[in-house]
Amino acid sequence: xxxxxxxxxxxxxxxxxxxxxxxxxxxxxxxxxxxxxxxxxxxxxxxxxxxxxxxxxxxxxxxxxxxxxxxxxxxxxxxxxxxxxxxxxxxxxxxxxxxxxxxxxxxxxxxxxxxxxxxxxxxxxxxxxxxxxxxxxxxxxxxxxxxxxxxxxxxxxxxxxxxxxxxxxxxxxxxxxxxxxxxxxxxxxxxxxxxxxxxxxxxxxxxxxxxxxx
Amino acid sequence: xxxxxxxxxxxxxxxxxxxxxxxxxxxxxxxxxxxxxxxxxxxxxxxxxxxxxxxxxxxxxxxxxxxxxxxxxxxxxxxxxxxxxxxxxxxxxxxxxxxxxxxxxxxxxxxxxxxxxxxxxxxxxxxxxxxxxxxxxxxxxxxxxxxxxxxxxxxxxxxxxxxxxxxxxxxxxxxxxxxxxxxxxxxxxxxxxxxxxxxxxxxxxxxxxxxxxxxxxxxxxxxxxxxxxxxxxxxxxxxxxxxxxxxxxxxxxxxxxxxxxxx
Numbered sequence: 001x002x003x004x005x006x007x008x009x010x011x012x013x014x015x016x017x018x019x020x021x022x023x024x025x026x027x028x029x030x031x032x033x034x035x036x037x038x039x040x041x042x043x044x045x046x047x048x049x050x051x052x053x054x055x056x057x058x059x060x061x062x063x064x065x066x067x068x069x070x071x072x073x074x075x076x077x078x079x080x081x082x083x084x085x086x087x088x089x090x091x092x093x094x095x096x097x098x099x100x101x102x103x104x105x106x107x108x109x110x111x112x113x114x115x116x117x118x119x120x121x122x123x124x125x126x127x128x129x130x131x132x133x134x135x136x137x138x139x140x141x142x143x144x145x146x147x148x149x150x151x152x153x154x155x156x157x158x159x160x161x162x163x164x165x166x167x168x169x170x171x172x173x174x175x176x177x178x179x180x181x182x183x184x185x186x187x188x189x190x191x192x193x194x195x196x197x198x199x200x201x202x203x204x205x206x207x208x209x210x211x212x213x214x
Numbered sequence: 215x216x217x218x219x220x221x222x223x224x225x226x227x228x229x230x231x232x233x234x235x236x237x238x239x240x241x242x243x244x245x246x247x248x249x250x251x252x253x254x255x256x257x258x259x260x261x262x263x264x265x266x267x268x269x270x271x272x273x274x275x276x277x278x279x280x281x282x283x284x285x286x287x288x289x290x291x292x293x294x295x296x297x298x299x300x301x302x303x304x305x306x307x308x309x310x311x312x313x314x315x316x317x318x319x320x321x322x323x324x325x326x327x328x329x330x331x332x333x334x335x336x337x338x339x340x341x342x343x344x345x346x347x348x349x350x351x352x353x354x355x356x357x358x359x360x361x362x363x364x365x366x367x368x369x370x371x372x373x374x375x376x377x378x379x380x381x382x383x384x385x386x387x388x389x390x391x392x393x394x395x396x397x398x399x400x401x402x403x404x405x406x407x408x409x410x411x412x413x414x415x416x417x418x419x420x421x422x423x424x425x426x427x428x429x430x431x432x433x434x435x436x437x438x439x440x441x442x443x444x445x446x447x448x449x450x451x452x453x454x455x456x457x458x459x460x461x462x463x464x465x466x467x468x469x470x471x472x473x474x475x476x477x
Contacts, residue, residue, distance in 0.1 A: 068243050101440060105461070113344070113440045140248035142274055144260040148367040159257040163246060177463070179257065211463050 055154065056143050058201045059184050063158050066093050066182075066203060067137045070162070073125050074135040087122045094118050095185055095202045102178075102208045118206075130166035130173065137162050146186065154186040154199075161211075181207040256294065256468035259446060260332075262457060266294060266321075267329040288322045295474070296458075297466040310474075317453055317474045328450055333362040336449050338373065342442040348435055352379055353442065354427065374420040375427040390415035445472070452477050 069090035073083050100121035103113045116124070142159040149155050159181055166174040183204030188197045253272050256262045264270040268287045271277050292314075295302070301310035321328045330336060339358040344351065354377035361371045390410060396403045407413050414422050430436030446457040446469075456473040460466075 064243075071243050111442070113442060115440050136246050137243065138248035138252060139245040140252055142257050142261065144258050148365075150363055150365075150367045150369055152367070157258060157260075161248065161252055179252075181258070209459075209461055211461055211467075 052146055055146055055156075055186055055199070055201065059143050059156065059158055059186075060141050062093055062184075062201045062203060063141055063143075063160060063182060066090060067160065067162075069093075070125070071135050071137075073122060074128070074133040074164075076130070076132055083126055087126060090122055091119060093203045095204050098183075098204050098206070100206045100208060102210075104210050128166060130168055132167040134165040134167075135162060136165075143184070146184075152188065156184040156186075158182045158184055162208075176210050178208045178210050181209075251463055251465050251467065254293075254465040254467075256470060259457065259469050262294065262469040263330045263332060265290065286322075287327075288318050291318050291321060293466065294471055296460055296470045296472050298460070298462075299472070313474050313476060316476070317455070320450070320453065330448055333360050333368060338447045338449075339370070339444055340447070341444050344439040344442055346437045346439060347379055347430065351439075352377070354379065356427075372424065372428075375423040376420065377423055377427070380423045380426040386412065386415050392416060 069086040072078055072086035073090065075083070098118045099115050100118055101113060101115045103111050106112055138161040140159075140161060144157045146154040146156045159179060162178050162180060164174070164176050164178065165172060183206070185202045185204050186199055187202060189200045191198050256265065261270070261274070264274075265272075268277055268282075268290060271281050295314055299310070301307070302314070304310075337360060341356045341358060343354050343356050345354055346352070354375055356375050357373040358370045359373045360368060362368050390406075390412065392401065392403045392406070407416060410416065414425055417425060427436060431438075444459070448455050448457065454475050454477055455471050456475075457469055458472040459468060460470050460472075
């Protein structure tokens with residue numbers, strides 16, 4: 001009786017595990033190489049129009065995920081734990097070594113350019129010298145076409161526009177609008193669970209250009 | 215008993231994990247309606263090419279007949295020129311206005327409309343690069359060109375470096391050279407390179423600059439800090455245009471034609 005119970009428990013566990021895996025992986029880009037042998041021939045894989053549409057949609061989702069994390073990291077009214085988690089999750093969206101290059105127009109018209117590793121940029125965003133920070137994004141997300149690189153990955157760029165407001169007490173002390181150009185890389189990554197390769201969208205370097213200061 | 219407890223623990227932990235995965239779906243954030251000027255702004259150079267080629271409208275959608283009836287290509291092209299260029303508004307000199315009109319007519323010629331092909335050899339980019347050279351801040355210009363490979367992939371490659379930093383040593387030029395009449399003797403003098411201790415002096419200026427830059431990077435005497443500015447040059451038969459980014463919040467902003475020149 002007890003062994004029958006264990007047997008049925010085992011079956012439930014297997015079903016649950018498969019369910020979890022399916023739920024998790026169904027969120028990834030749907031283009032899947034039919035076998036690992038086929039996936040090795042990266043150079044021979046060319047994107048069809050429908051693949052491009054899928055990648056554009058996946059890119060949009062990743063960019064929106066990044067925007068959500070930025071909003072959370074910047075929000076001083078959110079619990080520190082949630083902001084730290086958003087920082088960690090935001091970093092997972094990027095290729096290792098991604099940088100943020102910001103350019104700011106100075107009062108004399110000159111442009112100051114600064115590059116920071118993404119880790120430092122996000123950490124700095126968490127500790128800006130304002131009592132409250134409000135970050136909002138415009139609904140426009142412009143994604144360029146995808147071009148294959150010599151390494152077999154596909155490359156694109158997405159443009160988003162961010163409105164940043166910093167408060168000290170009740171006073172608005174800083175406001176700007178920046179245009180962010182985000183490099184997009186679509187890579188064929190090994191999925192060890194299913195022993196096959198799947199296309200995944202990663203974010204790369206970001207160029208942030210200040211367009212308006214209030 | 216212990217086994218059943220273990221089973222229950224596993225079920226709970228898996229159920230909890232399942233619930234956590236459900237929660238990891240990021241909720242949508244409230245977004246602001248994009249102001250009109252950002253739709254009109256040419257946000258990427260690729261977008262500039264698509265608009266120039268009359269492929270996409272201001273929202274990035276393919277151009278429809280309805281759009282074409284409202285904005286013919288010549289009118290649409292005019293929006294890609296920097297409107298704040300004083301040469302367009304100068305009442306005493308209409309030269310640039312005439313040049314612009316002639317160029318638009320050349321591009322939209324009904325018998326032979328012209329397009330920009332990024333990988334067709336028409337496009338060059340010039341990046342103004344901030345570097346540290348032997349511990350000092352400096353700027354160089356790096357010319358980049360698109361390169362299409364046989365497997366239908368593409369990349370940008372360095373085509374040359376321009377800088378006064380790498381000025382050649384006049385004494386060395388007097389010593390290391392191929393004589394002006396060498397072409398008459400099938401460049402036999404090229405054999406001098408076998409013994410050369412610094413073969414860089416046998417190169418043309420732009421190639422020597424590029425070599426010095428690359429060697430400097432390899433030996434860590436030069437380091438790239440940031441990219442200050444990028445401009446694109448696009449060549450057509452008899453014409454060259456320059457495209458730059460105009461960073462301002464107006465309907466006429468982003469990547470625009472900063473100069474049109476008849477060759």
